[in-house]
Amino acid sequence: DAGVIQSPRHEVTEMGQEVTLRCKPISGHNSLFWYRQTMMRGLELLIYFNNNVPIDDSGMPEDRFSAKMPNASFSTLKIQPSEPRDSAVYFCASSSIIRAHRSYEQYFGPGTRLTVT
Amino acid sequence: GQNIDQPTEMTATEGAIVQINCTYQTSGFNGLFWYQQHAGEAPTFLSYNVLDGLEEKGRFSSFLSRSKGYSYLLLKELQMKDSASYLCAVREGTSGTYKYIFGTGTRLKVLA
Numbered sequence: 686d687a688g689v690i691q692s693p694r695h696e697v698t699e700m701g702q703e704v705t706l707r708c709k710p711i712s713g714h715n716s717l718f719w720y721r722q723t724m725m726r727g728l729e730l731l732i733y734f735n736n737n738v739p740i741d742d743s744g745m746p747e748d749r750f751s752a753k754m755p756n757a758s759f760s761t762l763k764i765q766p767s768e769p770r771d772s773a774v775y776f777c778a779s780s781s782i783i784r785a786h787r788s789y790e791q792y793f794g795p796g797t798r799l800t801v802t
Numbered sequence: 803g804q805n806i807d808q809p810t811e812m813t814a815t816e817g818a819i820v821q822i823n824c825t826y827q828t829s830g831f832n833g834l835f836w837y838q839q840h841a842g843e844a845p846t847f848l849s850y851n852v853l854d855g856l857e858e859k860g861r862f863s864s865f866l867s868r869s870k871g872y873s874y875l876l877l878k879e880l881q882m883k884d885s886a887s888y889l890c891a892v893r894e895g896t897s898g899t900y901k902y903i904f905g906t907g908t909r910l911k912v913l914a
Contacts, residue, residue, distance in 0.1 A: 718902070727906035728845070728889060741901055776844060789833055789852075789893070791902075793844035 689794035691777050697800045703765040706797045709758055710779030718791060719752055719762050720776040728776070734760065767801045774798050806905035808890050813911045814880055822875045822908045824890035832900065833893040836864050836875045839907065840886045848888075849875070877910075885912045 690709040698704055710717045718733040732742040734754045742752070749768070754760040764771055778791040805827045814820040826834070833852040837845035851857055851866035851873065863876040875888055887907040894901045 720904075728891075728904040730902050730904070733900075733902075740899060743901075789835065789850040790847045793846070795844055 689777055689779050689792055691775075691794035691797050693797055694795060695798050695800075697802065698767055699802055700768055701766045702801075703763065704767045704771075704799060704801075706762040706775050706777075706799070708760045708762070708777030708794060710760070710777070711792055712758070714779035714781050714792070715757065716780045716791075717754060717760050718778040718780075719760070720778065720793075721773045722776060722796075723773045731762070764799075767799075769801045772799055772801050806890055806892060806903060808888075808905045808908045810906070811909045811911070813913060815913050816880055816882060818880050819876065819878050820880060820910065822877075822888050822890075822910065824873045824875070824905060826871050826873070826890070826892050826903075826905075828871075828892050828894050828903070830894040830896070831868060831892065832895060834864075834866055834873050835891040835893070836862075836873075837889040837891065837904075838886050839889060845889055880912050882912050882914065885910060 692707045715736050719731040720728050721731055722728045729744055731744045732752045733740055737754045750764055752762045774796045776793050776796045778793045780791045808824045835850050836848040838848050839845040849857055849864035851864050854866055854868055856863055856865045861878045866873045887909045889907045890905040892903050
């Protein structure tokens with residue numbers, strides 16, 4: 686398996702622009718997580734989905750952030766409009782909620798390094 | 803409230819043993835995780851504890867005391883490649899409605 690795939694790996698954009706981050710989870714996994722990591726705040730869970738349904742979005746900073754999971758193999762995280770304080774590394778992770786499949790283990794993608802100028 | 807504390811930095815010598823502590827305050831505890839993260843890379847899973855006691859996996863062991871809200875990660879026979887950040891994370895809630903909270907990580911530097 687190719688693991689969790691994220692694109693783009695790097696994104697540089699100007700303040701006010703829309704940014705879309707993409708994630709393809711591991712095939713067969715039915716939980717998907719979006720995280721943001723900064724030096725100051727560490728790794729923060731933004732939102733996660735079970736079976737394509739958002740379960741907890743309490744970590745989404747504000748209305749400028751939105752996430753979708755239209756099917757089991759694709760998710761997007763959108764920031765509109767972007768601001769310099771959104772600069773961070775955004776990770777997507779997936780796991781299986783089936784106990785027999787080590788449901789406690791999350792597999793992280795390589796991340797997208799976002800810079801908003 | 804939710805709170806996870808771990809030391810910011812630690813230094814140890816190649817071949818030695820190091821223990822990284824993690825304390826947490828949470829409600830509805832449902833598991834504690836340790837992840838390793840090398841600089842510029844994604845976190846990778848190391849261990850999972852949901853019951854009290856020690857889980858051993860090769861050179862790495864993880865311990866949990868739920869009554870004390872305490873865990874540690876023990877790394878034996880340290881190697882240079884163990885230089886990384888180690889993230890402690892807690893899961894709350896029940897299956898289907900979990901919340902995951904990560905600590906800010908402990909940066910471990912292994913010296914020759």
